[in-house]
Amino acid sequence: MSKEKENDLTIKIFALIIAIILWSYVMSEENPFMEKEIRNIEVTLSNIDSVERQKLVIMEPKDPKITVRLYGRRNDLDRIVADDILASVDLSGYGEGAVKVPVYIEVPDEVKVVDYYPKEILFKFEKLITKDMVVNVETVGELPQGYVLGEPVIKPQSVYIEGPRSWVDSVMNVVATVDITSKMEDINVTVPIRLIDEQGNDVRGVELNQNLVDVFIPVYKIKKVPIELQIEGQLPDDYKITDIKIEPNEIDIKGKKEDLEKINSIKTKPVNINDLINKQNVVVELDLPEKISLVNPNQQITVTLNIEESITKVFRYTLGEINMVNLASNLKVDESDLNQPFTVTIKGTSSKINPINKEDLDIEVDLKDLTAGSYYVEPVVKNAVDFIVANIQPKSLSITLKEE
The missing domain is CATH 2.170.120.30 (RNA Polymerase Alpha Subunit; Chain A, domain 2)
Structure with missing residues (x-):
């Protein structure tokens, strides 16, 4: 090679080196390497069907997100948004309870991952359970004076509720609310069901197999009547009744108006007078007519007979x-x-x-x-x-x- 050609090649190589240096300088000034933090990157839930097959529900977190710090050229970083980063967790193989699941990420080739957090996400899984619960009637309002409610009849008497275990377990009462304001006739309504927790608040997120129930509540009139004591047997000749007391001597009964009109008193079931000797008082039962009942079914009737020897x-x-x-x-x-x-x-x-x-x-x-x-x-x-x-x-x- 001639000396002239060698000089020309040297110049070209030198020019290339200068160009590279200049390009590197320009790039470092105009498009430098730098870091960028991208927040609120949504995490994809992989193998969610594995969770569903086990009848599990993800209680927490509802919408997992992570933060990623990237390294690369400014121009490349400027083009990258949260949707360009794939973050995922594999939910296969986990059971009920709290567990930390590792996060996997993928980023575009032109940038590198410096760091990301959290690297693990705490998931809380709960079993989806079903529970049979009795429906209770709750009334609002007041009946007119002189009226009282009978025992409600609910159809169906119970319902199935379904949801995450903790939510279902928080349901303390299943309530059907009925307005009884100014009612004087039997009540027959269809009302929605409410799920109530221990504090009396509505429970959300739990499903019902049906949302409505039929409620029948009889409405009875009240009447106060005296009590008549029925005595059977005879005292020995040398004994005498000196005093008879019935406590209370009147009782509130309930029934339909047409049935109450026929009743002016309530008799006790027969009491053998010889059983009362040497006893201060005896609890007796009432002989209630058909379709008539006590307003207070737990009220006791006590008879006191003073029996003395002659x-x-x-x-x-x-x-x-x-x-x-x-x-x-x-x-x-x-x-x-x-x-x-x-x-x-x-x-x-x-x-x-x-x-x-x-x-x-x-x-x-x-x-x-x-x-x-x-x-x-x-x-x-x-x-x-x-x-x-x-x-x-x-x-x-x-x-x-x-x-x-």
């Missing part, structure tokens, strides 16, 4: 210890007659007889219109109120009246 008491007197009434002023009783003895036997309940003493009896002999002479007179007990005089022995006494 006893006798004997007091001894002399004629001189009792009152001589209507004796003429010019007459007197022979002194020897005043010592004549007699007895008085009284009978009654123990509570009345026991407190009575001899001095408590008011006994007298009536001498009205008698003149001087001998007579037979009969002592009389004047204050026999809480007892009876069973016997006076002897029944009559002989006396002699003398002029003074």
Whole structure:
């Protein structure tokens, strides 16, 4: 090669080097290498069908996103947006519970990944469960005075709810709300169902196998009537009923208006009177007519019977210890007659007889219109109120009246 050609090649190589240097300089100044952070990159859920086959539900997170930091030329980075970056998680093989799932990313070839976060996402999986729950009726409003509700009839009585385990478990009550304002006739309505948690709030996100139920609630009129005690059997001869108390002595009953009009009292079921001896009180049942019930079915009816044994008491007197009434002023009783003895036997309940003493009896002999002479007179007990005089022995006494 000639020297001239060698010089020409050298110049070309040198020019190329200069051009590369200049290009590198220009690129470093005009299109330099740099980093760029891209936020809110949506994460694709791969193999979601594996989750669904296990009847699992993703509770958290609902919309997972990550942040990526890239390195590359400014022009390349400027063209890249969040949709150009593929972030994904593989959900196959996981069961119920909380688990960290690694994030995989893919970026365009002209840039490199410096870092991304989070590198793992905490997923919470819950089982999709079904539960059978009874429907309860809740009323709003007030009935007119003198009316009361009967037991509601609900069709269907229960419903199936379905959803994530924690949501289904949070349902404490299934409620059908019925407005009873001013109702005087039976209520027959179709109403929606509400799912209620422990705090009384509506539970969202749980599905029902049906949203409506039919509710029938009978409306009854109230009537207050007296209670009549029915007693069977007889007391022994030496016992007596001194008092009867029924507590309460009136009761509120409910029924249809036409049925209540026929009822003026409610009888108890028969009570054997001998079962009440030595008992202070007894709970009795009511003999309710057909189609009639108590407003308060738990109310107890208590019967108290005071049953006492009849006893006798004997007091001894002399004629001189009792009152001589209507004796003429010019007459007197022979002194020897005043010592004549007699007895008085009284009978009654123990509570009345026991407190009575001899001095408590008011006994007298009536001498009205008698003149001087001998007579037979009969002592009389004047204050026999809480007892009876069973016997006076002897029944009559002989006396002699003398002029003074």
